[in-house]
Amino acid sequence: MADSYISRCRKAGIRKVFPRRYLRHVIIKIKSGESAPAQTAWKALNDRRWIKQR
Numbered sequence: 001m002a003d004s005y006i007s008r009c010r011k012a013g014i015r016k017v018f019p020r021r022y023l024r025h026v027i028i029k030i031k032s033g034e035s036a037p038a039q040t041a042w043k044a045l046n047d048r049r050w051i052k053q054r
Contacts, residue, residue: 002027002041014050 003023006014019037022030030041
């Protein structure tokens with residue numbers, strides 16, 4: 001699910017721009033989504049500024 005991926009691999013600030021209804025979706029479903037919120041979610045997941053530094 002996107003929520004667990006965000007918790008593990010992305011900074012907390014992504015939650016401000018990530019559409020809430022997609023938190024419980026599988027990432028593959030988000031990628032294949034054609035709606036504007038799905039595209040926003042996919043772009044946020046792939047935006048390099050939200051990557052956690054390990």
